[in-house]
Amino acid sequence: xxxxxxxxxxxxxxxxxxxxxxxxxxxxxxxxxxxxxxxxxxxxxxxxxxxxxxxxxxxxxxxxxxxxxxxxxxxxxxxxxxxxxxxxxxxxxxxxxxxxxxxxxxxxxxxxxxxxxxxxxxxxxxxxxxxxxxxxxxxxxxxxxxxxxxxxxxxxxxxxxxxxxxxxxxxxxxxxxxxxxxxxxxxxxxxxxxxxxxxxxxxxxxxxxxxxxxxxxxxxxxxxxxxxxxxxxxxxxxxxxxxxxxxxxxxxxxxxxxxxxxxxxxxxxxxxxxxxxxxxxxxxxxxxxxxxxxxxxxxxxxxxxxxxxxxxxxxxxxxxxxxxxxxxxxxxxxxxxxxxxxxxxxxxxxxxxxxxxxxxxxxxxxxxxxxxxxxxxxxx
Amino acid sequence: xxxxxxxxxxxxxxxxxxxxxxxxxxxxxxxxxxxxxxxxxxxxxxxxxxxxxxxxxxxxxxxxxxxxxxxxxxxxxxxxxxxxxxxxxxxxxxxxxxxxxxxxxxxxxxxxxxxxxxxxxxxxxxxxxxxxxxxxxxxxxxxxxxxxxxxxxxxxxxxxxxxxxxxxxxxxxxxxxxxxxxxxxxxxxxxxxxxxxxxxxxxxxxxxxxxxxxxxxxxxxxxxxxxxxxxxxxxxxxxxxxxxxxxxxxxxxxxxxxxxxxxxxxxxxxxxxxxxxxxxxxxxxxxxxxxxxxxxxxxxxxxxxxxxxxxxxxxxxxxxx
Ligand SMILES: Nc1ncnc2c1ncn2[C@@H]1O[C@H](COP(=O)(O)OP(=O)(O)OP(=O)(O)O)[C@@H](O)[C@H]1O
Ligand SMILES: [Mg+2]
Numbered sequence: 001x002x003x004x005x006x007x008x009x010x011x012x013x014x015x016x017x018x019x020x021x022x023x024x025x026x027x028x029x030x031x032x033x034x035x036x037x038x039x040x041x042x043x044x045x046x047x048x049x050x051x052x053x054x055x056x057x058x059x060x061x062x063x064x065x066x067x068x069x070x071x072x073x074x075x076x077x078x079x080x081x082x083x084x085x086x087x088x089x090x091x092x093x094x095x096x097x098x099x100x101x102x103x104x105x106x107x108x109x110x111x112x113x114x115x116x117x118x119x120x121x122x123x124x125x126x127x128x129x130x131x132x133x134x135x136x137x138x139x140x141x142x143x144x145x146x147x148x149x150x151x152x153x154x155x156x157x158x159x160x161x162x163x164x165x166x167x168x169x170x171x172x173x174x175x176x177x178x179x180x181x182x183x184x185x186x187x188x189x190x191x192x193x194x195x196x197x198x199x200x201x202x203x204x205x206x207x208x209x210x211x212x213x214x215x216x217x218x219x220x221x222x223x224x225x226x227x228x229x230x231x232x233x234x235x236x237x238x239x240x241x242x243x244x245x246x247x248x249x250x251x252x253x254x255x256x257x258x259x260x261x262x263x264x265x266x267x268x269x270x271x272x273x274x275x276x277x278x279x280x281x282x283x284x285x286x287x288x289x290x291x292x293x294x295x296x297x298x299x300x301x302x303x304x305x306x307x308x309x310x311x312x313x314x315x316x317x318x319x320x321x322x323x324x325x326x327x328x329x330x331x332x333x334x335x336x337x338x339x340x341x342x343x344x345x346x347x348x349x350x351x352x353x354x355x356x357x358x359x360x361x362x363x364x365x366x367x368x369x370x371x372x373x374x375x376x377x378x379x380x
Numbered sequence: 381x382x383x384x385x386x387x388x389x390x391x392x393x394x395x396x397x398x399x400x401x402x403x404x405x406x407x408x409x410x411x412x413x414x415x416x417x418x419x420x421x422x423x424x425x426x427x428x429x430x431x432x433x434x435x436x437x438x439x440x441x442x443x444x445x446x447x448x449x450x451x452x453x454x455x456x457x458x459x460x461x462x463x464x465x466x467x468x469x470x471x472x473x474x475x476x477x478x479x480x481x482x483x484x485x486x487x488x489x490x491x492x493x494x495x496x497x498x499x500x501x502x503x504x505x506x507x508x509x510x511x512x513x514x515x516x517x518x519x520x521x522x523x524x525x526x527x528x529x530x531x532x533x534x535x536x537x538x539x540x541x542x543x544x545x546x547x548x549x550x551x552x553x554x555x556x557x558x559x560x561x562x563x564x565x566x567x568x569x570x571x572x573x574x575x576x577x578x579x580x581x582x583x584x585x586x587x588x589x590x591x592x593x594x595x596x597x598x599x600x601x602x603x604x605x606x607x608x609x610x611x612x613x614x615x616x617x618x619x620x621x622x623x624x625x626x627x628x629x630x631x632x633x634x635x636x637x638x639x640x641x642x643x644x645x646x647x648x649x650x651x652x653x654x655x656x657x658x659x660x661x662x663x664x665x666x667x668x669x670x671x672x673x674x675x676x677x678x679x680x681x682x683x684x685x686x687x688x689x690x691x692x693x694x695x696x697x698x699x700x701x
Contacts, residue, residue, distance in 0.1 A: 069601045089604040102602035106620045115616070116606030167606065 010234075011044035012220065018081070020045040020203050021066070021171065026075035028061050028227075035061040037227035038075070048197050048204040050214040053224030054250070059207040060099055062224075063173045066205065067096040080170060090119075097164040099175040099207075101156050103148040109135075109159050110144040116167045134162045137192055139185070154180045161189070165196065174206045178213065190217055211251055215239070223247050244380045245293050254295040255343050259377070261290045269377055274341040275317050280375045293378040298346040300374040303333060306365040316369035319343065321362055335366060343368060432680075439673035440466045450669050470674035480658065480675060484682065487655040490569070490644075491637035494576040495584075498633045499626065501577065502584035506625075507618075509585075510592045521589070524582050536575060536646050543571050543647070567649035575643040580636065584629035591625025592618070627690075635683060655679055 011017040019042035028036040036058040043049045051059045064070040065077060068089030077084040080093060095116065104112050110131055117127045135141050138158035148156055157180045164172060177193075178186045190213065197204055208214050214221050215235045223230045223238060223246070231238060231247045242248035245256060259271035259278070264286050270279045273294055286292060302311065310316055319335035322342070333345045345368060353359060360366060441450035442465075455463045474480040509520045527535060542548045543565040550562035565571055595618065603613040641656030648654070655675065662672035 067601075067605055069605075089601065090607050090609055094605070096602075096605045098598055098602060100596075100598055102596065102598040104599060104602070104617060115603070115608075119607035119612065163602075163606070 009219075011047075012042065017044060019043060020047075020080060021205075022076075022078040024076045024078075026062075026065065026072045026077060028058070028065060028070060029073045034227050036065070036072075039227075039229060041222065041229070041232070043203065043205065045203055046197065046201050047219045048194065048206065048217055050218035050221045051205065051207045051224060052209075052211065052214045052221050052251070055209075057224045058227040059224055060175055063096065063175055063205060063207055066171070067094050067173055068092050093170040094173055095164040095167050095169040095171075096173040097160050097175060097177050101148075101160040103156060103159055103163070105148050108145050108147055109140060109151070112148070112159055113163045113166050116163065120167070130166055134166045137165070138162045138189070154182065154185070157181060158185075158189075168202060170203065172202050172204045174204065176207055176209065179209065186213075193217065223250060225250075240376075242295065242376060242378065245295070245378050248295040248376065248378060253298050253344060253346075254376075255298065255301075257294045257296070257341070259292050259294040261286045261288050261292060264288050264290075268372075271377065275337055275343075278315060278375060279372050280377055281373045282375075282377055284377055284379070286377070286379065290379075295376045295378055296343075296370065296374060298332070298344045300370055301343070301345045302369045303335075303345045303347045303360065304367045304369070305360060306367055308367065310367055310369045311371075314369040314371055316367055318365060318367050321360060321364045321366055324360075324362060333360065333366075335368060337368070435673045435676055438669050439470055439671075439677050440468070441670045442467050442469075443668045443670050445667075448669070449667055467670070470670045471678070473671060474674055474678060479653075480655075480678075483653040483655050483658050484679070486653055487638050487640075488682075490572060490576070490652070490654060491634050491640070494573055494580065494637050495630050495634045497573065497577045498581055498584040499630060502581055502588055502629065503622075503626075505581075506585045506588035506592055509589055524585050528582065532579065533642065535579070536642060539571070539575055539578070540566060540646060543574075566647065567651050569648070569652055571647040572644050572652045572654075575647040576633075576637050576640060579643065580633040583632040583636075587628040587632065588622065588625040591622050591628070595621055631687070638683060639679060 011019075021041070021043040023039055023041040026036060026039045026041075027034065039062070051062060053059055061070060065072050066079070066084075068084065068087065084092065104115065107115065113131045113134060114127050117130060122130075131144075132141070135144060138161055140155065140158055140162065143151065143155060148159065151159065157177070161174070161177050164174065178189055181189060193204065193206075194217065196202060206214075206217065208217075218235060220232060220234055221238050222232045225246055230250075231243045233241070238247060238251055242251065242254075248254040249256065257273045257275065259273045261269060262272050262277065263270040268279055268281050269284065269286060270277060271292060271294060272278075278294060280294070302314070304310055306318060317337050319337040320339075321333055322336050323334040325332035325334075328349070330346050330348045333347065335343045335345055337343050437453050438450050441453060443449060444451055451465060451467075453464060453466070455465065457463060505524070509517055509524075512520060540547070544550070545562040545564065545566065547566065549565070550559075553559045554562065599617050599621070600613055603617045604610075608616060638654075639656045639659075640654060641660055644652045644654040644657055645660075659672055659675055659679075662668050662675060666672075
């Protein structure tokens with residue numbers, strides 16, 4: 001992930017590279033209900049692509065269409081250059097980890113994991129080796145002879161993950177793969193997933209509810225809402241350059257303000273908001289008088305006691321601390337500005353307080369300031 | 381968080397008002413549970429265990445020409461001594477005369493083959509019903525249950541009419557010109573198998589349906605995802621998971637079919653000897669209640685013992701893991 005970005009790491013920027021998965025106009029309807037709505041998507045080889053979105057927005061349905069369990073109502077799916085319309089699930093180069101795990105209840109952990117290799121006709125000794133290897137990976141070596149109903153939820157999830165991983169398919173589809181794991185095991189498995197992706201060059205499509213997970217794991221994220229893609233981009237793009245209010249709100253937190261354009265320059269836009277006139281260094285296509293929205297992330301606002309020095313050139317407003325949420329590493333402050341607009345600010349707790357109270361407390365007058373590059377203007 | 385707050389799970393210090401109420405309701409619940417369990421036990425006792433002991437008692441008696449036609453088990457002599465007369469002759473007798481062993485084995489053979497036939501016919505039916513749409517499923521289930529609404533005896537008579545030498549089927553085949561002579565169907569093994577499979581098929585289909593319907597369809601998807609073809613999925617996933625349904629259906633067919641009397645009598649005539657007929661003859665023609673009872677008891681044990689062995693075996697299998 002780290003390092004200088006080049007075209008090999010970011011194939012989606014390279015117009016000459018062939019996508020591994022290509023979705024064109026894919027729609028899935030259940031009766032009158034549209035679960036996935038006319039979706040176009042390119043995913044490149046070796047990507048770890050995350051689908052992020054609220055419950056019921058169509059993530060699993062999209063994954064199930066890739067795996068071949070649902071037939072698109074219209075549109076085309078290509079995997080590795082092959083049209084998947086007439087390819088049944090058992091012939092697709094994909095393996096899926098089910099949200100419901102779908103473990104075979106009559107088979108032991110070992111047999112569950114070996115099932116796919118057996119279907120492939122892999123030699124017995126090799127099956128045993130590969131099963132052992134993947135069991136070690138998910139830390140289930142002591143549970144090989146158990147049946148699924150003798151396992152805890154997290155253990156079952158790991159069996160499901162192991163069963164999908166062991167075949168090393170070209171495309172791995174994971175539906176909420178780590179949700180039931182504890183923090184340590186989740187981080188470890190995330191790390192392993194990234195490792196596997198690096199080593200074997202498997203392409204992953206991962207569904208998750210967990211933003212942090214999507215942020216740390218993925219090469220790119222698609223944010224879904226009601227069957228549509230709201231935005232597709234790298235974690236940084238999604239977080240720092242959201243294209244809609246939905247994305248800004250869904251990923252992380254944002255203070256959302258109604259705004260009206262007062263000056264539309266080429267390199268800056270000035271808007272009128274409840275906090276007063278705000279200048280943003282952003283060249284977007286807007287006209288004077290247009291109604292837009294301004295999003296400002298809580299951690300991008302600097303909080304200072306009234307009277308303390310503030311960075312020169314920063315926008316600043318004064319407010320009144322209404323509420324503090326202490327979270328250990330940082331605190332969340334709810335600040336009322338102009339007696340009507342509540343602004344959320346997060347600040348790291350950089351030093352240990354001298355007394356058993358924080359430097360800034362309830363009912364204190366504070367100054368909020370931010371760099372003019374920080375606010376994001378959104379037209380939808 | 382304050383640790384002083386009362387934890388509702390904590391054993392309260394002393395019986396508070398609420399604690400007493402909870403205890404009473406718990407007691408009520410316990411006695412209710414007892415009631416619920418007691419009903420089936422009472423049922424079993426009155427309608428199964430008691431009659432069983434009566435039959436068992438008769439099987440240890442001597443036949444008499446009297447009413448009832450068997451000797452008493454307990455006798456009170458004039459000196460006030462209770463004598464118990466147990467005659468084991470009846471049991472010995474059924475092992476001496478090979479008629480009983482033969483008919484018993486024949487019954488087991490016929491009911492085993494019928495059970496297998498029922499399974500072979502019933503499984504695809506149950507599978508088909510599970511796979512069909514919601515509307516069709518209801519109709520098909522209805523069609524399976526519908527025959528129960530007419531008398532069993534009537535349906536067997538109907539088969540007699542169909543299968544007889546001058547019956548519907550033969551007449552039809554002759555009139556089309558496929559055959560010249562009627563095919564003998566009634567009063568053959570074939571007619572008995574047909575009758576049993578026809579009659580007991582719903583007992584196979586319904587438990588199988590209940591079992592297959594519960595199977596999680598995502599298991600089939602998972603198997604397909606891992607590269608299994610539809611046939612492979614059936615044998616590695618569906619079939620093993622439907623074993624409980626197969627066992628239940630098979631027992632429901634096998635047990636009554638073994639003791640079946642009406643079908644071998646009406647469709648098999650005198651040619652097909654089954655233990656149910658022998659029992660009937662002992663009771664009504666020979667008027668030998670004790671031997672008949674001994675046959676009934678022996679039949680029961682010969683059926684129950686293999687089942688118990690099977691169940692123990694299953695329990696062990698389940699424990700092994
Ligand atoms: N077989 C089906 N028949 C009818 N509606 C369906 C079916 N499968 C899914 N849906 C509907 O389609 C929508 C999308 O479902 P999907 O399972 O893709 O959601 P999801 O994004 O995976 O949600 P979650 O995060 O809760 O798993 C839901 O509203 C769901 O009710
Ligand atoms: Mg889902």
